[in-house]
Structures are given as C-alpha cells and as structure tokens.
Amino acid sequence: MTHRYSVPFHAEYRAIWLLAIAWAVVTPALSFAQDEASGPAAAQAAAAPEAVDASDSSEATEPAEANKASESGDQPTPSLPPIEVPDLTDLLPSDWPASEPTPPAPMPMAPSSPMVPGSALPPAPPETTGGRLPWEKAVETPDVPVLRPPDGPLELLERFDIGPSRMEGFFNGEAWSPAEEDTLIRILYRFPRLGLDNLMRWRLKDVNWDEVVAAPWNYRGKIFRLEGRVRRVVRERIDPETAERFEFPAYYRVSLDVNGSPFDAIVLSRRVPEAWKLDADIDEPAAVDAMFLKLGEEDESLKPPLIFAAGSMAWYPEKPDPALHLGPDQLKLIEHGLDWSHFNEALRKGNGRPFTDADREPFYELLDLVGRVDPNTLIAPKTPPLDVVPLLARPAERHGEIVRVKGTARRIIKVLVEDTDIRARYGIDHYYEIDMFLPLGKATVRMGKDATGEENPVYNNAFPATLIVRELPPGVTEGENLGLPLETAAVFFKVWSYRSNYTDKFKKLQPAPMFIAQRPESYDEIRPSNWLTDIFVGGAMGTAVLVLVLVFWWFQRSDRSHRATVRASDLRKAIDEANPDFSKIETSEPPNFNDLK
Secondary structure (H helix, E strand, C coil), X not given: CCCCCCCCHHHHHHHHHHHHHHHHHHHHHHHHHHHHHHCHHHHHHHCCCCEECCCCCCXXXXXXXXXXXXXXXXXXXXXXXXEEXXXXXXXXXXXXXXXXXXXXXXXXXXXXXXXXXXCCCCCCCCCCXXXXXXXXXXXXXXXXXXXXXXXXXXXXXXXXXCCHHHHCCCCCXXXXXXXXXXXXXXXXXXXXXXXXXXXXXXXXXXXXXXXXXXXXXXXXXXXXXXXXXXXXXEEEECCHHHHHHHCCCEEEEEEEEECCCCCEEEEEEEECCCCCCCCCCCCEEEEEEEEEEEECCCCCCCCCCEEEEXXXXXXXXXXXXXXXXXXXXXXXXXXXXXXXHHHHHHHHHHCXXXXXXXXXXXXHHHHHHHHHCXXXXXXXXXXXXXXXXXXXXXXXXXXXXXXXXXXEEEEEEEEECCCHHHHXXXXXXXXXXXXXXXXXXXXXXXXXXXXXXXXXXXXXEEEEEEEEECCCCCCCCXXXXXXXXXXXXXXXXXXXXXXXXXXXXXXXXXXXXXXEECCCEECCCCCCXXXXXXXXXXXXXXXXXXHHHHHHHHHHHHHHHHHHHHHHHHHHHHHHHXXXXXXXXXXXXXXXXXXXX
C-alpha cells in the first residue's frame, strides 16, 4: 500500500516561525555590517536631506542632517578628538539673501547640493532645463527666420549710433583728440556687446603689418589677435559726467610689443589685470582681441604706433608669485592657454558665493582646457588624495591647484550647454555634474561657533563637493543614489554656495568646493579593518549559520519522527489484515454433522 508523505501541519508552521526569527535576528546585523563596510561617507549620505534650488525650487542633493556628532546614531564615534578647522562663516555673504542667482542645477557647478558641492536624492532635472547656469537664461525661440551673423564689428557698432562718420573721425598720424576720445568711450561701452565668439570669428589671419601701416584706412574696424609683452600701463580717467553716463570711470592705455611686428601697439582697454603696476615699467606676457582704430603720431624711431580698442587684456604670467598664489600647478595651466586674469580676480572675489556672470568665462575656459589636456598628465601618479579641510579653510590660496579628488558620487547628471558662443568658441555642448562626498577623516567642519550643531551646520565624516567632467568612464551612467567611488586628477575651481534644506534651517548657504576634470575613474573601495566592526560582522554571520543549522536539524528531527509514525501505522494495519476476526460472523441455523456418520 502506498502512503502520501508530508510534514504534519503544525510542523510547517513551526518551520515558518523559526525562519522568521532567523531573518529578524540576522537582517539588522547584516545591515549594520554593510553600513560599516561602506564607510562613514556612505552612512552620512544615506541620511542626507534634499536640497532646494534658490530660483526654481528644483531639488538637489543635500548634506546630511545627521552629520551632527551628537545625533549620528549609525556612525562610529572617532576614538580621537575631532580636528576643527577655522569657522567657514566668513566664506558666506553676511546678508543671507532671500533669493540668490540661479546655481547650476544642481551643480554644481550643480555645480548642485550634495551635491558639491547624498541619501535619498531627487530625480535629475530634464536635460532641456537641468544644470542651467545663471547666465543660461530660459527663453522661448521665436518663430522667425534665422538671420545671418554680422560681417564685422562696424556693422554692429552702427546699430549703436557709432556709424561711418564717427569712425572716420580717427585721423591717422595725428595726436589723440577729444573727439576721438568721445568715440572711443562709446566703443568701449559697447565692446562687450560684440561677443567673444564674434571677435574670434572676425580675427584677421596672416597679417602683414607693413600693409596695415601703408593703408590703415583699409583696416579700420578690423579685429586683430595681438600677442606680446606689456611694457607700461597708464590709467586714463574720464570726466565724471561722461563716466556716469557710460558707467565706467576710466580706461587703460597699454603699451604692447606685438610678437612678429616691427611696430609698437597701444591698446586702449576697458579692463586690465589688477595685479599690473600702473605708471611703471613692467614686462608681462599678454594677448588681446582688439579693433584697429588708427595710426598714432610717429615717435623718435619714426615708426607710428598702431592704436587699438579692446574690452580686456588676457594675462599669461611665466613666473611663480606667492603673493598672487601662482605656483607650479597654475603655471602649467597657463602654459596651456589659461587666462590668469579671469581666474585670479573673478574666483578670488567669488569664494563662498553662488555662481554669477563673472564665473562664466573662467568656468568654460577651464572646462575647455581639461578637455584638451588631461590633468592626470599634469600631476604625479602617486599624489595622495586631497585633504579637503585645509582647502576649505583657505580656498583663495589654491585656485587652479591640481589635486587628486577621491570620494563617493551620489548623483550624476548631464548638463546641456545652450549658449551659442560657448559652442562656437570651445565646441562644448554638454558636460557632467557629479555630486559627491569627500571624506573628512576625524575632522569636524562647522559653520559657526556652536560645535553641537544646534545653532549652525556641523559636518562629520564627509563634506559635500561638486565635480564637473567632460565625459564619463565606461560603465558609468547618469543616475541617483549611486554610492559610486570615483577618483580623478582635477583642478580646484572655487568654493561656491547654494541653498539647501539643511543650511536653510540656520539661514545660511551651503558651501561646497568645485573641481573640474576631464574624466573620473571608478575604483573598488578598500577600507581599513576595524576590530569592532569585524567582531560584529563575524557574530552576525555566525548567528546566521547557527540559525540555519538549527532549522536544518529541526527539519531532520521532524522528518524522522514523522516517518517512524508512518511505519508504525503501516505495521498495525498489516498485522490486522494477516489475522482475520470471525467473531462477528452470524448464522441462522446450527451446523449439521449427520452426513459424517
């Protein structure tokens, strides 16, 4: 006879209860072990609140509200006392504004919030609007025909009432006159409207300087790319009434020895680098896109100077200067075409503040440079990762420093570049913004006097940062909540700031260092062993194994008991069938034995 084999109903429930108990015991232990193994930065990021953009309320990554040492229940407390850096409050504007210029979303650069400069991060904004820098205004494209670009600066200047009659007022070979200065001031006032992309497009090539001197009227209003050495700079003041009307108080007369030209040049520029000494003999490498105006009076050499108008002078220093924070790293970037005047002035004044129009040119100039020259080729291979604490303490001294950035990426978004001049000049149509956390080690960073974090933000274990890159490595894509270890050589750009939920509670902006690189690399993160963590992880794994062994033993025991019960039942049935019982058989008549006689 065949019997169906099954575990008794009460045994099934008993097994389920044991498995549930095992899961309840093992899961929290393994979760804690996983948090410990992933490191303090990941634990901090997991608790990070969301950030809110100042202008459009789009969300961004945020520093961890659980950064405070007294509240961080899932982070190990350093065995050594934390190292404090100078208060970062001085990095931020004293008058925290109700609204700030739109930061790159999130950049970041995005830069955005930890960005950086974690946690449940909000979804990345659409490519058509995400990551828009403050100078990238959202506009609707009108349904009109595409107009041809202007042929030259004179065509644009004529629209601003600087027509042929005024331009013909520049008289070659004669002294500078008040009428010429009036026209010059009008040109300098409108010069930024010409556009850097147009200036680049209008540059004359293969210039023959003898032909320019022989027929200067044919070159008036043409754009020349002048490269050479500045010998002297004189500030020319404008009368107060004219200065108020045209919104700048003076211009600069720059004496320039042009490379490859037998003639000296005088560039009348609206701006020059602040570091240049005035009314003194200097020797500074410089370059400029300038518009030719006229020939000046002949000097003692009987060679008339060529007089140009320009918006600003580019500066390419060649020697270290501690006072200007010019070191080997900065000089390497300058050798590859970085204009130090943009870097030195715009960024030095903008640390701790949101992105503004002044950051636009150095940002894209550096982004173009790292696309042509990988910073990994400019840094020693074994350079240790950046210690972010000293950088946060003195960012103005380290602009343009090439560092090795190593941290945990929380979010990666693609930012489209919609500005036509940037596309034309640099060929950049997009970049990637990576919101990440940089490890602090045992250091503590606070934005105020209160070390408890009740009155001002306090950061332990990790600090938000923003990494801007031209491209992503193979296998790495855009996304949220990544927890991806990344490493790269990068150039420190500035400490920028943005609004975040965490710092809004204290009416402060969130500062974050921004770095620009060509492409990061992912790596397998190996963290140092911690004996307490090892014991806890080992205990969790041992508990899990023990519970599984007990469950297996219980099933084996129940199985043997059930099979013994089945065998006993089968045996009793077999015995009953082998010994029939006739006691219950009934008959109506007694047996007849007469035939036996």
